[in-house]
Structures are given as C-alpha cells and as structure tokens.
Amino acid sequence: MESIFNKDTMPCHNQELNSGALGSAKQVRFANSSETSSDEQQHDANHVAGISNDLILEIGLQLKLLPLNDQIRELQTIIRDKTTSRGDFVFCADRLIRLVVEEGLNQLPYTECTVTTPTGHKYEGVKFEKGNCGVSIMRSGEAMEQGLRDCCRSIRIGKILIQSDEETQKAKVYYAKFPPDIFRRKVLLMYPILSTGNTVIEAVKVLIEHGVQPKHIILLSLFSTPHGAKSIIQEFPDITILTTEVHPVAPTHFGQKYFGTD
Numbered sequence: 001m002e003s004i005f006n007k008d009t010m011p012c013h014n015q016e017l018n019s020g021a022l023g024s025a026k027q028v029r030f031a032n033s034s035e036t037s038s039d040e041q042q043h044d045a046n047h048v049a050g051i052s053n054d055l056i057l058e059i060g061l062q063l064k065l066l067p068l069n070d071q072i073r074e075l076q077t078i079i080r081d082k083t084t085s086r087g088d089f090v091f092c093a094d095r096l097i098r099l100v101v102e103e104g105l106n107q108l109p110y111t112e113c114t115v116t117t118p119t120g121h122k123y124e125g126v127k128f129e130k131g132n133c134g135v136s137i138m139r140s141g142e143a144m145e146q147g148l149r150d151c152c153r154s155i156r157i158g159k160i161l162i163q164s165d166e167e168t169q170k171a172k173v174y175y176a177k178f179p180p181d182i183f184r185r186k187v188l189l190m191y192p193i194l195s196t197g198n199t200v201i202e203a204v205k206v207l208i209e210h211g212v213q214p215k216h217i218i219l220l221s222l223f224s225t226p227h228g229a230k231s232i233i234q235e236f237p238d239i240t241i242l243t244t245e246v247h248p249v250a251p252t253h254f255g256q257k258y259f260g261t262d
Helices: 038-048 053-059 070-080 086-106 140-151 198-209 226-235 254-259
Strands: 015-017 026-028 063-065 110-116 122-128 132-138 156-164 171-177 186-190 217-220 240-243
Touching: 053 226, 070 086, 086 140, 086 186, 086 217, 086 240, 086 254, 132 140, 132 198, 140 156, 140 186, 140 254, 156 198, 171 198, 186 198, 198 217, 198 226, 226 240
Parallel strands: 063 240, 132 156, 132 186, 186 217, 217 240
Antiparallel strands: 015 026, 110 122, 156 171
16 A cells, blocks of 8 residues: 655645756755845755755755754754753753654644534644654653653654664664554654764664564654764665754764763
C-alpha cells in the first residue's frame, strides 16, 4: 500500500515550492518581512544559523529547519552558554524541544473531518491519522520524551541504547525495545545533538531491521553539524531531519548538562 508519508505530501509551514531548477521540490524558507525580499530573508536567516544555501542543496531538501526568530535564537544561546545554570538550561531546552516536537507533528499525515460544536454548528477541521510512535536514542534522546507526551499523551515510545567507541567512534547497539507493530507506524526518532551522525545511522538500521521504512522516519533534533546531517541523508536519502540549527560546532555537552551528570 502506498504511503502518503513522504516529502512531497507532508505539510510543513517552513517550506515553499521552488519554481526554478528544482521543479516541484520544496525548500526551506523563513518568514518574510515587508521590508526585505524573500531571497534576502533566506540568505540572512541561513547566515545567522551558520548555514549557506549551497550547504542546504548539498545536504538535501530532506533537511528542514524551524523558522528562525529571536525566541529560538535566545534559547540556542542560553543552551550553548557555559555559564548557564542547570535549571535555566533544562527550562530552555524543554522549550526548544517542545517547538521541535510540534513542528515534527506538522510533518505527519492528517485527514479532513467534520465535528459538531457545543452550539450545534458544523466545523470543518483535520485530525492526525493513527499509527505514529516515538523512539528515543538513550540517553540524551530521553530528554525529548516528555515534550512528545505533552503533545500526544497516549503515544507509544520505544528506546534504543547505542554507545560509541571512544577511539574508533564506531557505534554499537546494546538495547532496543519498540512497539510490536512499529513496522506499520510513522516514527519520530528523537536525538537532540547530531555530531558525527554515526549513532543515528545505527539507530535507523535497527528500525529498518524491524520493518520501518526510512521514508516513515522523522528525526527530531535540536542542533546538527553539517557533517552529521550530510552523513545521515547520504546513508538514508528518504529520511527527514528536523532541527533548529546547523552549525560546525554542536553543543555536545547537552546530555550531561540536562541530566546533571556534567
């Protein structure tokens, strides 16, 4: 059965059709202002986020960024600041996670529906299709679980434990537990920091072994390096990556700071 869960049908408010050489492909955009053209706004936003348009094209259109604004930029700054207290760090991280999760939900398929209001009127709305789940890559990915549950209180969440060898950087899977019917579900894979991409690649391989198609996987992250995003998409061209920033230096202290083990 053909799935509607793909890059051509997924609704996402931070993309628009490119009528140029890319044909019907979608590209990242940021909110336009009345004083700045869309091209200038795109360039300025990418510059602030540490990204070039060439890099977007090089990595692929499967890489999606949250629309950059002052609120997100402040949260990124506080999380990266080494003087930030753990309390402020966790608070800001949870806020940023919630924004990423909500945008991730926008990528899921939905159907139109009609409901009756308390006043007896009919309302034309939408509802998400059933068959979604979350998977967190332990341990830092667990920081994103509550944000997902806050938006989808009954969603099933699986876990993967992967550790990398300090010398070879080779990732090894130690534990994996998923809903038994995960092969039928769309997966929100949660991992806040993409550095080398090796851990995520191993996690996706495990999901594929359990019958999940890469095009049914949306990777939710907070920060990514160009190398990490590029490695993942080169390995799995159909996967979708949603993040707030692509920067050469990732805040790899995130997990230790969030859980108080630094």
